[in-house]
Amino acid sequence: MNSRSSLEYDPAILRPATPDQTRWLRDLAHLARLPLALATAAPLLAGGLLVLQSWLLAHALEAGFVQGIAPDELLGPLAAIALLILTRAALAWAAERAGTLAAERIKHAVRRTLMHTLLTAGPAWTRRQVSGELAGVVVEQTEALDGYFSRYLPYGAAAAILPVAFSLIILPVDLVAGLLLLTTAPLIPLFMALVGWGAEAASRHHLKTFARLSGFFADRLRGLSTLKLHGRAEAESEAVAEASDILRTRTLAVLRIAFLSSAVLEFFAALGVAGVAVYIGLSYLGYLDLRGQALSLQAGFFCLLMAPEVYAPLRQFAAYYHDRAAARAAVAQIEESFGTLPAIDGVPLEQQIGSPDVRHPPGPAAGIAxxxxxxxxxxxxxxxxxxxxxxxxxxxxxxxxxxxxxxxxxxxxxxxxxxxxxxxxxxxxxxxxxxxxxxxxxxxxxxxxxxxxxxxxxxxxxxxxxxxxxxxxxxxxxxxxxxxxxxxxxxxxxxxxxxxxxxxxxxxxxxxxxxxxxxxxxxxxxxxxxxxxxxxxxxxxxxxxxxxxxxxxxxxxxxxxxxxxxxxxxxxxxxxxxxxxxxxxx
Known part of the structure; x- marks a missing residue:
């Protein structure tokens, strides 16, 4: 088996998601509106509490070190800071739970609908398909939607809103630090999008290979007795091993692009945080004066606390960015395997196909002409x-x-x-x-x-x-x-x-x-x-x-x-x- 085996796909056929595929994926979110809304709102609320927490911490430090306020008088602000930390932790837990619930609800509806599509198509259609490939779509491809709904969508809103909001909040405190953060933060999504195109193509290629390998392996497993009788067991074992190597190569290709995306993020994040730190440090040392007035400890420390937080939503979002590519690739594979993207309305399978009454009244049923x-x-x-x-x-x-x-x-x-x-x-x-x-x-x-x-x-x-x-x-x-x-x-x-x-x-x-x-x-x-x-x-x-x-x-x-x-x-x-x-x- 060479690089152009039956398990391989020419990258030339890898096209971006069609409008129908994008719309179908977006419509799935309607099946879990409330959990997704909670998962999206929690990080935004936690971001607002983070600003308050950072300001209180900077105020406590200036009060203690500059103003010389006694430690017992700072117990109130410190208790408020502890309460804010606990509240943010609770919001993070709630966001994770809500995202997981939304993803499970959507995956359940997708699998139920795909099974309904298989039952409706009947054996005349399924006999012409590769059973292992269909099983892979129902199981693995549907599972690939998990990260998109449990992590990518909820944290996508936070990544779009919080960095800009944090930068605008810092602007009145220190204009230079705010402008520096406001300039560097938008560069990260731009370069992530460029990398993301390659990630989506690699994910589509990977899922196609994975689906074909599922059918390849299932067919060999089903015919194992026949292969042994004809002395082909050893050769087919080698073929499965070579096919697995192809899948390994495709998996590593996806990981390489994912690591590249993270490297882009870390580069600009480090650049922005380091720029703010250098600017504030030089301002305190008197080597740089762009403010026209002295920089207070509270203002400077607040900017230092918030600078990494400007990039934190983007860091978190970058960790989940490949989930979007995987989900779009999964949708493309579902459409290719079934010939269409089935309508999903959230109706239970029993109502879609009907649930016959298995307990029948006494006496035989009447004959049917x-x-x-x-x-x-x-x-x-x-x-x-x-x-x-x-x-x-x-x-x-x-x-x-x-x-x-x-x-x-x-x-x-x-x-x-x-x-x-x-x-x-x-x-x-x-x-x-x-x-x-x-x-x-x-x-x-x-x-x-x-x-x-x-x-x-x-x-x-x-x-x-x-x-x-x-x-x-x-x-x-x-x-x-x-x-x-x-x-x-x-x-x-x-x-x-x-x-x-x-x-x-x-x-x-x-x-x-x-x-x-x-x-x-x-x-x-x-x-x-x-x-x-x-x-x-x-x-x-x-x-x-x-x-x-x-x-x-x-x-x-x-x-x-x-x-x-x-x-x-x-x-x-x-x-x-x-x-x-x-x-x-x-």
């Missing part, structure tokens, strides 16, 4: 259409077997009926266009179990309970019995509480299919779509599973895909699918 077609669907990787003028009509409560050769479009038709794919042509469920069904109601009434059901790491009971998260142990056990899960689960050390590996490793194909069927028995759908539910079962188990399935489906609509004529004969109606359309029905 299907009236479809003519339907047409083509895919980029197929020379001809998968469905070409298919017309289908199934009455409510009817049980139908769907037959056909591999690639005839049987699975695709089930996905279309479940609204996981979109085909051209009319499609109605219960006389209502499928597109008009609310998401929650559709997922509640239509159940699709594919050939390779997804199983999570956990117990068998946990995976069954996905059909109804608050199902009781007795309900889970009954569903397992009806799906013929109990016979093989009882042979395991802990029965239904036996743990299985991710993606169902440890279970055979037929056992995984039965676990998925058990989920069905915790639901109350009106339309059941099954894709080869008995493909991996022996004759006796297949008969038992079909008996339980047909008993449960009584009164409900059932469409079952199968290659087995024996299974098809157990259903009253059979449809043969060929050449993208229905060839025969019986």
């Amino acid at each position: 299907i009236h479809a077609g003519p339907l047409r669907l083509s895919l980029p990787d197929r020379t001809g259409p998968i469905l070409d003028g298919l017309a289908l009509s199934i009455q409510a409560g009817e049980h139908v077997a769907l037959l056909g050769s591999s690639g005839a479009g049987k699975t695709t038709l089930l996905e279309i009926l479940a609204r996981l794919r979109t085909a051209e042509g009319p499609l109605k469920l219960d006389e209502r266009p499928l597109a008009e069904w609310p998401e929650a109601h559709l997922r509640d009434q239509v159940v699709l179990i594919g050939q390779r059901p997804f199983l999570l790491q956990g117990t068998i009971a946990d995976n069954i309970r996905l059909g109804c998260p608050d199902a009781s142990p007795a309900e889970v056990a009954d569903a397992a019995r009806r799906a013929c899960v109990t016979p093989f689960a009882d042979r395991l050390p802990r029965g239904l509480d036996s743990r299985i590996d991710p993606r169902g490793h440890g279970l055979s194909g037929g056992q995984a299919q039965r676990v998925a069927l058990a989920r069905l028995y915790l639901r109350n759908p009106g339309l059941i779509l099954l894709d080869e539910p008995t493909a991996h079962l022996d004759d006796d188990t297949r008969a038992a599973v079909l008996d339980g399935l047909l008993s449960f489906a009584r009164g409900r609509t059932l469409l079952l895909v199968t290659h087995s004529p024996a299974v098809a004969r157990t259903l009253p109606r059979r449809i043969l699918l060929a050449n993208g359309r229905i060839e025969a029905t019986a």
Whole structure:
């Protein structure tokens, strides 16, 4: 793998943030107005208290050393100074807490919306994407927004207001010191902005490489067994190591620019503070007289105390300046991965996609009638259409077997009926266009179990309970019995509480299919779509599973895909699918 590997991106494609990306990032702040307002106001208030604290301290020093006031008479000002220090510390804590709360609220809303976008896009879209890259966007890229909202925005206002305000406050005390600070302070943001352009480009490059590396690593990890079988494990390990070196190089490039930004700040800050210190020192020594009158200890010490504080907000802001570049780069990566920047309105995910009522009333749901077609669907990787003028009509409560050769479009038709794919042509469920069904109601009434059901790491009971998260142990056990899960689960050390590996490793194909069927028995759908539910079962188990399935489906609509004529004969109606359309029905 060389410097132009698939993990690399040409810097020529790195463009500044578009107006839409900037507007989207700015609009996210509306999701946490109150915490951001508190996080922004606290440093400004603390800055005002700092001026009062510095003036009191300078006054106490002049009173004690020049005017000879007794120490006990200075207890009042010293107590006020201590109180101001504690108040400023409390404001700093409040600003940090409010900023963190705002960032967490915004990140939560972004992740929720991105997950909603993934669910809405459906498997037809996600299958064409790099899963590791999408996961990286949802996790790492969203996390890159944290510093922007928790630190950059709140302290940005302080950096813009406090240096100028402090300089203007110093002007009446000493004109020369005020002008010196007022002249040097604006130079820092100017040079930081110049450095910031390079930082943003480097951050975009870094996040692109990081996202690609996430997908690269996830794909190799998922196919590790296949790579080992073909003797490619060693070569792919070296490829991952080289890809990691590329990411390391990009990370160091970002850090170099960040350090350069800090160096620019420190140079001008040191120049300004040193200039004020030299001017005041020479004035006290009598070598420089630009005031026309003697410089008092209180005025001089106040200027010395405030000079570093003029640059302190800029120092703090500089430490967070790269967070802006990282956030803008993250937004660009989100748009590239999803093709758009999804609208974020702060509505809970459950309200966005709906939350089906998992506790159903007693009795089976009514069957759902299907009236479809003519339907047409083509895919980029197929020379001809998968469905070409298919017309289908199934009455409510009817049980139908769907037959056909591999690639005839049987699975695709089930996905279309479940609204996981979109085909051209009319499609109605219960006389209502499928597109008009609310998401929650559709997922509640239509159940699709594919050939390779997804199983999570956990117990068998946990995976069954996905059909109804608050199902009781007795309900889970009954569903397992009806799906013929109990016979093989009882042979395991802990029965239904036996743990299985991710993606169902440890279970055979037929056992995984039965676990998925058990989920069905915790639901109350009106339309059941099954894709080869008995493909991996022996004759006796297949008969038992079909008996339980047909008993449960009584009164409900059932469409079952199968290659087995024996299974098809157990259903009253059979449809043969060929050449993208229905060839025969019986």
